[in-house]
Amino acid sequence: MPELPEVEVVRRGLDKWVRTRTIESVQVLDPRSVRRHLDGALDFEQSLTGCTVSSVVRRGKFLWLGLDGLEIPAVLMAHLGMSGQLLVEQPEAPDEKHLKVRISLTERLDYPGELRFVDQRIFGGMFLSPLVPSPDGLPAGQGSSESAIPQAAAHIARDVLDPHRTAEDLYLALRKRSTDLKRAILDQGVISGVGNIYADEALWQAKLSGHRKTATIRRPEVQRLNDALIDVMTRALAAGGTSFDSLYVNVNGASGYFARSLNAYGREGKECLRCAQDGKVTLIRRDPFMGRSSYSCPVCQPRPRTSR
Structure with a gap:
């Protein structure tokens, strides 16, 4: 299972290629990969469409994308599990064998147009999680200056590389x-x-x-x-x-x-x-x-x- 360094490598890649871009459409190819989104795959697709990725944040092994454009503040959690992958691809690139979710992004010169969630074993997944105050009032994780944290990650301690931990x-x-x-x-x-x-x-x-x-x-x-x-x-x-x-x-x-x-x-x-x-x-x-x-x-x- 990916540990902190592996998830941080992914976070940095998403921060470079995905942050500030708007989600044009979402396609859930396997509803099992959004099973933790309790309102179902269709609501997942509709809720994300039109949102702009404002941040890419990691705390420990937890990874999430901040979103502008939702009526109720929430983030897109991306749990990699044992085999989950978040890949940036051009739309014309062939689909991966275990592609589960396709997120199409606004065009930007020389930037890949899609964010794809690929998961062979389906232990991971994506879902929206509401924001709650950080327990200590400090920034929630790497990539964020906000003291709000996803409810799904509020139970975990600060991580090894967190500057607010001693x-x-x-x-x-x-x-x-x-x-x-x-x-x-x-x-x-x-x-x-x-x-x-x-x-x-x-x-x-x-x-x-x-x-x-x-x-x-x-x-x-x-x-x-x-x-x-x-x-x-x-x-x-x-x-x-x-x-x-x-x-x-x-x-x-x-x-x-x-x-x-x-x-x-x-x-x-x-x-x-x-x-x-x-x-x-x-x-x-x-x-x-x-x-x-x-x-x-x-x-x-x-x-x-x-x-x-």
């Missing part, structure tokens, strides 16, 4: 939980935007075990983890995100290449690069985790004794 905020949120550290940083109510891949990478970089109990975590350790989360996300963003298959692409259909820089995730049985620098041979370990996998170094990320 390491102290993370520390206080972790100490309110009674769980393992990795589970906690995957909790979007603690800090948003972190998924399985970047959790493993940040924990490795911070030399912390995901099995640590949040009740035992200390401020200096949280500062180290916070720094690692920011660094990992920033580097992944610069690389265009992480792509393991063709399902994650940016708005122009290109894949990210941060997978080439992973230090822990997916490296089971390979040498820990940090241990190797110290002349040690330590192999990255894979453990089952919530139906997925966790990757860590058994030497530089020692587990608490109770979880061995």
Whole structure:
């Protein structure tokens, strides 16, 4: 599932190609992709037609388009799910195999004329969400200066790269939980935007075990983890995100290449690069985790004794 860097790459593409343009028409090709729009596909099409995209905003993994022209203030939420893609295309380009929603935009010289939502597994979708006040009165997310937030995203915490969030905020949120550290940083109510891949990478970089109990975590350790989360996300963003298959692409259909820089995730049985620098041979370990996998170094990320 796309994590913060992948969604931010998409947000930046939409901000360049779609913001300030007016929606001329909407075609829902598969009603399942607008199932969260409770008034149905026809209302979805009619409500969006004539609206102008005023902003493209991200908070964690949540992405939305601000709209001018609606009677009741709302935004267009775009949930990518496991396989959703938002692509900008010229109208004459062949339809993608799993095209679900087509949004035609006003013409602009050399700009693609359509925004297409493509989704192979149909776990994602698009829908209108009303705006509510941001809980802390601050801008809702990246790409917005407004303190209004979509109701659908109001429950999630600020994300790793949010300038209005601090390491102290993370520390206080972790100490309110009674769980393992990795589970906690995957909790979007603690800090948003972190998924399985970047959790493993940040924990490795911070030399912390995901099995640590949040009740035992200390401020200096949280500062180290916070720094690692920011660094990992920033580097992944610069690389265009992480792509393991063709399902994650940016708005122009290109894949990210941060997978080439992973230090822990997916490296089971390979040498820990940090241990190797110290002349040690330590192999990255894979453990089952919530139906997925966790990757860590058994030497530089020692587990608490109770979880061995």
